[in-house]
Amino acid sequence: MTVATTADIEEQAARRLERYRRVTYRSFMFATVGYIAPGLAGLEKAYSDGDAGAPVIAAVVVGLALLTWFYTRLVRAGLEGAAPMRDIVPSGAVAAALSLMLYTSPLFSVIPVFWVSALALSPISSRRLAALSAGTGVYVGGMATVAAGHLYPDGKAPWYLLFPTLSAVYAATSGIVMYLNRYQRRMWELHQEAYAARDALARLAVTEERLRFSRDLHDLLGHSLSLIAVKSELAMRTARTDPDRAGAEMADVQRAARDALREVRSAVRGYRAVELDAEIAGVRAVLEAAGVRCDIGDLPDGLPPEVRSVLAWVIREGATNVIKHSEARSCAITLTLYGGSVVLEMRNDGVRGAGDGAGSGLTGLTERVAVLGGEITAGRHGRDGFLLRAAVPLPREDAGAAGAGAGAGRPA
Known part of the structure; x- marks a missing residue:
């Protein structure tokens, strides 16, 4: 059946919007694998090499779980509006603390990048995003430079070359990830705007149809009812002095009423057809x-x-x-x-x-x-x-x- 009511169309549109919201949200949730898996792999390597004991392992696991919880809140708040500072600040602290594990494995360098990508979903200005990207790049670059001296003692690259290079690489990586997330958020906003526009157009169409029907009735009945009123008044005034003329006027009234009724039926027939x-x-x-x-x-x-x-x-x-x-x-x-x-x-x-x-x-x-x-x-x-x-x-x-x-x- 191809005919659908307005309620059907609205329900389908709302269902599509909710489906796209769930797909968008779940895609970001699946992205958590991008830092959980490297984090666990780096943790396993650090434990095998003897760089981290059981207390450190337990603390890092708790930190990853806490970061995932904050990441979920940041994504949800970003899609619905803006993330509050009570989530941004502690989540940044957790990401910074986990980044200290760069001293044991370079795999932990992805954690601050994912934290910044979650912040990109909130309506933050481009200048602030650039500052966040640069700050993250400098912090991770500094940690990676220090870790490089421990993990690769035979490396020949001096720190004053390694630090700016790593900082630039991590800042560029953060910027690219933030741009991709901002693009996906913009797609979500476009879906919301399209849903709102469809609802507005539906309301406008109903209003225009009501106006059209009222104009049709006014055009059809305005002249006829005015004629009937004038003719009836004239017939009342001449009923005693000139009965023949009064009868003729009433015959005109009857004819005008029948014409009006026929025109109204003809107009309404178009609405009844559907x-x-x-x-x-x-x-x-x-x-x-x-x-x-x-x-x-x-x-x-x-x-x-x-x-x-x-x-x-x-x-x-x-x-x-x-x-x-x-x-x-x-x-x-x-x-x-x-x-x-x-x-x-x-x-x-x-x-x-x-x-x-x-x-x-x-x-x-x-x-x-x-x-x-x-x-x-x-x-x-x-x-x-x-x-x-x-x-x-x-x-x-x-x-x-x-x-x-x-x-x-x-x-x-």
């Missing part, structure tokens, strides 16, 4: 929200407006009965052309008790359908099923056109 589509979509949304699977067949083309309106009322009342008087798990709606009539059938399961389907709602529907020469039947169908069936005859000219297009029905 009433059946909208009612089918609304019924599907309501039933599925109530936990009832709704299957709807193809909608025949060429149905006249009055027939569509009556069928829409039948579908609405039938759906109400499904929700109020049954414990249905599924409901099937079909519309078919048969013998110059359109036949609507609504089948559902989960009937409670031994109800026969009688009620004021079905009585009103019977009267509506009878106006067009149709009939309604309702009753149990099978062990726990219920069948509501409405047969509405088509006008002769519409029956031929609808019959010709019956094989090419469009999805409801």
Whole structure:
């Protein structure tokens, strides 16, 4: 079924936005492997080489767990708005403390880089991000320079060349990672903006439709009602002195009223043409929200407006009965052309008790359908099923056109 209500569209858009939010958040959570795995590997090497004892190992494991907790908070706060200082400062302290393990393994150099990348998700100015990147590069470069003298005592590179080189490398790495995270955050913001824009456009479309309908009614009825008022007043003034003229004026009033009624019906017919589509979509949304699977067949083309309106009322009342008087798990709606009539059938399961389907709602529907020469039947169908069936005859000219297009029905 291709027709969807506004509620359907909003629900789908909200579901897509939430799905993208979860994907974005989980992608950053998966990134924690980028510093946890090197950290554990460096820890294992330090323990094997005798550079770290059991207390240090335990402290580093606790530090990695604490950093992961802070990293999660920084990512979530960054996607929702901005990370607070109460998370930024202690997380930076933990990352700086873990970076001291560079003295045992160069693998720990990735930890401050990931910390800076999490901060990039918050709305921080480019100048501050550049300062953070440079500061991180200098700090890690200094730690790496000191660690290089311990880990590689035979190295020939002097510290005054090694320090600026390592600082520049780590600063550039931090800047690249921060840029990538800022780009991904911008994509998340674009999804949020698109969702907000779609909602605004939907509201604007509803407002414009209301304005259009009010303009149509004003244009159609303004002149006619003014004419009726003037003619009626004139007829009242001349009723005693000139009865013939008063009668002529009232005849004009009658003619103007009939013309206005015809114009209003013609205008409203355009709105009624989609009433059946909208009612089918609304019924599907309501039933599925109530936990009832709704299957709807193809909608025949060429149905006249009055027939569509009556069928829409039948579908609405039938759906109400499904929700109020049954414990249905599924409901099937079909519309078919048969013998110059359109036949609507609504089948559902989960009937409670031994109800026969009688009620004021079905009585009103019977009267509506009878106006067009149709009939309604309702009753149990099978062990726990219920069948509501409405047969509405088509006008002769519409029956031929609808019959010709019956094989090419469009999805409801």
